[in-house]
Amino acid sequence: MDEFLIRAVAAGIGVAVVAGPLGAFVVWRRMAFFGDTLAHSALLGIAIGLLAGFNLTIGVFAACIGVALALAGIRGRGAIAGDTMLGIISHGTLALGLVAVAFAGSAGLNLLAYLFGDILAVTAIDLIWIYGVGAIALAGLAIIWRPLLAITVHEDLAAAEGAPVKTINLTFMLVMALVVAAAMKVVGILLVAALLIIPAAAARQFARTPEQMAVIAALIGGLSVVAGLGGSLSLDTPAGPSIVVAALFGFILSLLAPNFGASKQR
Amino acid sequence: MSSLVTVRDLGFKSGPREILSHIDLTIEPGELVSLIGPNGAGKTTLIRAILGLIKPDSGSVTRSPGLSIGYMPQRLVIAPTLPLPVHRFLALGGRVSQAECRQALEEVGAEDIWGTQVSQVSGGEFQRMLLARALLRKPELLVLDEPVQAVDVGGQTELYALIGSLKDSHGCSVLMVSHDLHLVMSATDRVICINGHLCCAGHPEDVSRDPSYLNLFGERAENVALYHHHHDHHHGLDGRVLDGQAENSDSGSGHHHG
Numbered sequence: 001m002d003e004f005l006i007r008a009v010a011a012g013i014g015v016a017v018v019a020g021p022l023g024a025f026v027v028w029r030r031m032a033f034f035g036d037t038l039a040h041s042a043l044l045g046i047a048i049g050l051l052a053g054f055n056l057t058i059g060v061f062a063a064c065i066g067v068a069l070a071l072a073g074i075r076g077r078g079a080i081a082g083d084t085m086l087g088i089i090s091h092g093t094l095a096l097g098l099v100a101v102a103f104a105g106s107a108g109l110n111l112l113a114y115l116f117g118d119i120l121a122v123t124a125i126d127l128i129w130i131y132g133v134g135a136i137a138l139a140g141l142a143i144i145w146r147p148l149l150a151i152t153v154h155e156d157l158a159a160a161e162g163a164p165v166k167t168i169n170l171t172f173m174l175v176m177a178l179v180v181a182a183a184m185k186v187v188g189i190l191l192v193a194a195l196l197i198i199p200a201a202a203a204r205q206f207a208r209t210p211e212q213m214a215v216i217a218a219l220i221g222g223l224s225v226v227a228g229l230g231g232s233l234s235l236d237t238p239a240g241p242s243i244v245v246a247a248l249f250g251f252i253l254s255l256l257a258p259n260f261g262a263s264k265q266r
Numbered sequence: 267m268s269s270l271v272t273v274r275d276l277g278f279k280s281g282p283r284e285i286l287s288h289i290d291l292t293i294e295p296g297e298l299v300s301l302i303g304p305n306g307a308g309k310t311t312l313i314r315a316i317l318g319l320i321k322p323d324s325g326s327v328t329r330s331p332g333l334s335i336g337y338m339p340q341r342l343v344i345a346p347t348l349p350l351p352v353h354r355f356l357a358l359g360g361r362v363s364q365a366e367c368r369q370a371l372e373e374v375g376a377e378d379i380w381g382t383q384v385s386q387v388s389g390g391e392f393q394r395m396l397l398a399r400a401l402l403r404k405p406e407l408l409v410l411d412e413p414v415q416a417v418d419v420g421g422q423t424e425l426y427a428l429i430g431s432l433k434d435s436h437g438c439s440v441l442m443v444s445h446d447l448h449l450v451m452s453a454t455d456r457v458i459c460i461n462g463h464l465c466c467a468g469h470p471e472d473v474s475r476d477p478s479y480l481n482l483f484g485e486r487a488e489n490v491a492l493y494h495h496h497h498d499h500h501h502g503l504d505g506r507v508l509d510g511q512a513e514n515s516d517s518g519s520g521h522h523h524g
Contacts, residue, residue, distance in 0.1 A: 027347050028345055028347055028348045029299060030345075110312055113467070146358065149358060150358040150359065152345075152348070153342075153348070153350070153355065153358060154342050155343075156314065156317075156319055156337075156338050157337060157342070157359075157399075158338055158358075159317075159319050160317045160318075160319060160339075160409075161337070161359045161360055161403065162335040162337065201347075204347055204349065205472070207349045207351070208349050208351065209349055209351060209354060210348065210349060210350060210381070212349065213349055214346075
């Protein structure tokens with residue numbers, strides 16, 4: 001196996017393992033659009049990195065964290081509905097990023113690589129970023145797991161029982177910003193949210209506890225990476241979208257699977 | 267012994283709208299207090315202020331130091347996307363052992379649903395499950411927001427009886443929101459009737475005869491009342507007292523607003 005392929009598989013699996021548990025929370029908390037918004041803001045980070053001349057990866061992390069903090073600040077405030085505000089920030093930062101990248105006029109910049117990912121070009125340094133950030137994100141998620149789950153079920157009840165709701169929510173948003181920034185390398189800005197929600201949604205059918213759903217989502221995500229990369233190589237299709245297509249097939253198969261969990265609705 | 271909770275002249279606004287004003291109440295050890303009032307009267311808002319989930323705009327809420335509260339919220343909908351067995355739901359509230367969870371579920375008579383998915387339990391079982399989670403806090407005060415919601419009438423009587431016996435066995439106080447004074451009347455030590463402001467408070471029999479209670483609950487309430495006073499004020503649609511339209515009042519009713 002070629003070295004670039006080994007790196008690609010390692011990067012993809014690294015991201016999928018974190019995206020699984022995090023994506024489960026995104027599904028439970030109905031935050032799919034929020035994930036999309038964070039991802040779109042990443043392009044703005046790249047543009048700022050180009051214009052200011054610092055490391056693009058750091059630019060992406062900074063933009064994602066900045067937008068996550070801004071969203072935490074404006075959550076549930078004002079006369080504009082939450083999803084409208086998300087839509088404005090989501091498409092606003094994407095458009096602003098596209099304009100700013102053009103303005104920076106960097107000839108060597110491959111815009112498509114950012115929009116749809118360039119997993120086959122992942123470097124050893126990228127791998128260190130992905131695994132470093134992934135480890136931090138997983139550890140953070142493990143620490144806040146129980147209170148985050150309690151808040152997800154009922155915020156007032158959790159608060160009345162003494163959960164530090166604001167701190168936990170903020171930590172969750174920061175973890176999500178980190179993962180989105182790392183996942184961008186694999187599937188690109190436009191498809192990051194797919195890597196969060198599709199494996200988690202597919203896992204729902206087979207899970208009877210929250211932890212089962214998180215682990216199964218990570219497995220489905222990892223399988224999608226391997227299957228997607230394989231398909232991409234043999235059919236000569238773009239790698240990032242092929243991974244998402246593989247996850248999509250996984251989701252459709254899960255709908256056909258016999259009902260393990262108790263997802264039946266009364 | 268001092269009061270568990272003391273609310274003094276509490277006011278709460280949502281934007282320009284006054285949800286609560288001039289609310290005073292105390293909860294004493296071992297007492298079962300029913301909070302009643304029509305929809306939109308601010309019952310849940312008052313409960314949230316007592317729990318410390320919202321800050322009042324005026325007045326104060328004082329809880330006795332270290333007071334442990336078991337809270338049962340209203341209308342809890344758990345996302346069907348979340349796979350969650352009942353015993354896991356119980357353990358979400360804090361560091362509790364499996365044995366404690368099992369015991370709490372037995373106390374509310376719902377040990378059968380231990381491993382059932384939360385999305386599949388019935389209305390009555392769901393309320394018992396919430397009650398069990400509140401018990402796991404080892405509460406000195408149980409705060410129950412509409413505990414018999416989505417439960418059929420027979421089940422409602424059972425649940426009220428259960429709450430009464432839990433109060434006795436745990437030696438805790440109970441603050442309970444209810445729509446219906448009839449069902450809670452026998453077990454209740456004190457009734458507080460609010461509609462944005464404090465309408466009346468006291469023993470259930472007295473409240474059921476109070477003109478402001480009768481005015482709020484209308485025909486249905488009159489069936490249990492022994493006699494009827496004229497009400498000394500009207501309420502606007504938002505629950506405020508419209509003093510300008512006060513009709514000839516029975517000054518003996520003892521119901522005045524400052």
